[in-house]
Amino acid sequence: MTENSSEMRTKGIDMAFGGVYVLKDIDFEIYPGEVHGLIGENGAGKSTLIKILAGVHQPKAGEIILRDEVVHVPNPHAAVDMGIAMIHQEPQTFPDLDVAENIFIGRQPMTDGLRRVDWSKMYGHAEEILNSLGVEFDPHTKVRVLSIADQQMVEMAGALSQNAQILFMDEPTAALTPTEVEDLFAIMNNLREQGTAIVFISHRLEEIFDICDRITVLRDGELIGERKPKDTTTDEIIHMMVGRPLSSLYERNVEQKIGEPVLEVKNLSRTQKFDDITFDVKAGEVVGLAGLVGAGRTDVARALFGALGIDSGTIRIDGEEVKITRPREALAYGLVYVPEDRQRNGLLMQMSIEKNMTLAVLERIAPNGWLNEKAENNIAQEYVKKLSIVLRNIRQPVRELSGGNQQKVVLSKWLLAEPRVMLMDEPTRGIDIGAKSEVHRLIGELAAEGMAILMISSELPEILAMSDRIIVMREGRISGHFTKEEATAERVIAAATGQVLEGA
Amino acid sequence: MTSTTDTLHRQSSSSLAVQLSRFREIGIVAFLVIVIIVTVLLKPNFIQPINIRSILLWIPLLSVVAMGQMMVIITRGIDVSVGSILAFSGIVVGMIFRDFPEFNIYLGTLLGILLGAMLGAINGGLIAWLKVPPIITTLGTLSAYRGLVFIVSGGRQIDPNHVPTALIRWSQRGPFGIQWVPWVVIIAIVVALLTYAFLRFTKMGRNIYAIGGNPDAAKLRGISVESTTFVVYLITGGLAGLAGILYASRFGFVNPGETGVGFELTVIAAAIIGGTNIFGGSGTVLGVFLGCLLLGTISVALAVLGVASTWQLAVYGFVILLAVIVDGIIQRELQRATTGE
């Protein structure tokens, strides 16, 4: 890499939301023809930084310098005009419009003379761009019918069509299969060779080390340091992220008593989602459900919880066959679900911590319909202590808490319901490492007390360390089943991706 | 790729979705045919020039405003003040014709449109920039504008002898003196074509679909949600203003207490029956036009069959409910077939 002048850099960027500083004095540099990885725990400020550079937010202080010129990026549209494009974690598309329009909306090619939208030219351009991405679908397709990965491709096509010189990618790989990630990296390599400057955010260290030329670590809004992958190790990066050496991230007591099956699932099927799912979870057992995003794990959990319909199959709880058509019924049987998206499905963000915690057990605390606020308060306090939840006031809205503490509120809600079976969907996603290990400890304790736990996770180390057994799903079916002893990372990945291992 | 026996095969549902949307327009035409057949069976002389003309005369008033309402609903909004805007424009221009009989009817029409656009702009400003929800805004302006009609007119109606004969003739004769297709129908067709061109070939037209489909994404793409929303209500107001003039042309009078009352319901019914998705993001000019045709036919058929006009309100309500229910069910089944939700 030659010594180029930077494509874009920041000087002393400060950012605050309502008085709370989320970025302090950031000096960040992006060079052309380079993939610059940005890593840090949740709340470190990575997303905020690139949003500032892409015009979504305005910094409280500091300068943005674009090719040696101090600039102001007032909004995303202006950013586009400056040659800056952004790929979001969740594709932002228009479901009822077709692919071509999704790419070109707001910038449709116009005919000469009459200045009207030139549809045929638009479809032509769209096809060209899609081809250059190696993607095969018809630009006339309505985006509503595409998969998440395909929608992301549409977003990338949009960025390409803008001839962006700077590309920000905010966790683009979160919802992709390894094959799709490879395809994405190939495209990024292409762009890099063409001189595009890319900033790449990911939680996955392997990816960062794989594709990036440079890594910047943020922690608590501060820029901790910058390294080249070949000059550093994952341990050093983690240390920079966390601020303390990590001895053992995942702890699980080996001694447990595994009892009788609490949850038995047989031949469960749902059109378009999953087929012929059979497994059981015993008391005191942690069963890990592994697989790639999109394999159908969350759908199975939602189906068990009654949030998704079932076409065929049986469910037994404590040996008794049950029919669950809504979450309320699952709750009555002692089956609870900790959702993947806690902000959308797990919590009522504007409501108080206290009210969120007691929501599922109101009928127990208030048997004749009258609310018992003293009892609610007592119970909530108890669990705040039990799970070490950090808060200002138990009446404050739960949205003011950090991700880790929010997750603890969700867990409290369900623990209050005294379940027999807990389905946990990505229980440590988006929470900082400290809270992560607390949650793991809690899971271990629960299992030791006899809880049957099904844990869905996309983090291999987590699943390997925490599970007594691992079930792997691939494309809606069970593709592998391993005991703790049998399970290795290679075997699990092989089952998840459908590859055949040599000499397994 | 997965095999054909694979129950999880994620088929491309574009064909399904496209089929079901075409289904809508076909469905309206089918319903239309059924209504006509049933009426003819019960009253064989249904098909005659006077009835056809009645139906045709229905369309202009309705479709002109329905085009605007369709765009409003596409952006996930609603406008129930169109009836009051219609009345306001009709009354003010009517008063001008009454007090200045020589006033040019084309200028009068233009004035009507401008007045309507002004009232629509107030709606747009409140909704787009002051963030008052559309139902609340237009529910409020429905009353506020109606009050304005009374204040401006002093409660007096515009009588037939105040309305210029030239204007009335718009509803009686068409180009080349043909009686079958009066000028007002031509106006309605022109408005429909203009709406189609606007929605299909201008950036702002495409933006309307965008902000209805995903307002957050639209904002990120640099589309001004506020400006687009404002324009949509402005246009709808202008079209309602035009409808005020067409009303005077068709009926020959404008009454502050009656004109336009309940009109918004018919317009919304036409738009929804015409396939405009109540959730926003989609709707077609052809569908809405057919919806107006259907409602006009039903209205005339009911009259011909001797069913008192007292049934009209209930029929409209029923048809709206039916359309909403059917749409809801179709959407759900579509989702189930393509995603398994």
Place this chain on the structure above:
Amino acid sequence: MTTNETNVQTQNSIQGTSSTGDRLRGILVRPEFVTVALLILAFVVGSLMSPYFLDAVFLFNYTSLYIEVGIMAIGMTFIIISGNIDLSVASILALVASAAGVVYFDLGVPMVMTIVIALTLGTLLGWLNGALVARLKLPALAVTLGTWALYRGAAQILVGDDSRPRLAWTREFMYPEWFTRIHRVYIPGTPIPVPFVIFLVLAIVLGIVLYKTTFGRWVYAIGTNEDAARYSGVPTHRVKMLIFALTGFLSGLAGLIMVSRLSVARYDHARGWELDVITAVVLGGTDIFGGRGSMFGTVVAFLLLIFLRTGMGVANVKAESQLAVIGSLLILAILVSNLTEKLRK
């Protein structure tokens, strides 16, 4: 991020106690505060404008002209807090009134039975709204737009342009003495008419339900985030059906009261009153988007509307202009609400 830190101050916070300063600020920031302030202001202005305003008898009698709006607003409060809307309340009122007239006069059913049938009908009409919204998962706006027309249309079919008792009938055909002129029945020794008492009692009882019962908490939860509420075991379908049925019942009750007041049932009763009902709820500080609101606010806002109507009536403002003022007020209420939201942040 720090982990476990518990000191005395945090302990206080966990328990949820707060200083009086905090509590005072908490009250000032509530939207109902603005409504109460407006009510006091309206009263002061009104009494300066006209001596009638200080006459309790006059004021109370004026409430009777409009009390149906208050009763319907009680139900609408639940609906809007839950994140829904019901445009059909006035149409239910009209249909129940018309049906009661037909049942009593045309079918000869005794009045007490008629009342029971009427209230049942109102509940069923509301229940239908609820079923379409909850079970078929259709948007409340679209559904109640349809029933807004359907219900009033049905009333129109029942009685046409006529009424019950019919215009052509002589004075023999009337509702029973004990049923009519309920607004002229007062609590002994006071100028307070019975309809007002009914309103107040319903508001208090249902306000307690809203604030102090599990059901009420569920209503708030659904309005805050329906998916998360469902995922937390809240019986969302049942709650929604119940609040629509409740609103239907209250609208039906309002219909009966109106027939009693006017001694006649027509299809165009309360035409356009859904505007006033929604205004009362929103003016009282309930968030149109759901999740926030109170019965107290609705009651205060309703009283405010009464004062406004009284004032306008005294100032001889015409009916349509009064309507225009109410319409503008609705918009103003939202604007103020948006503003206070922004200030709060």
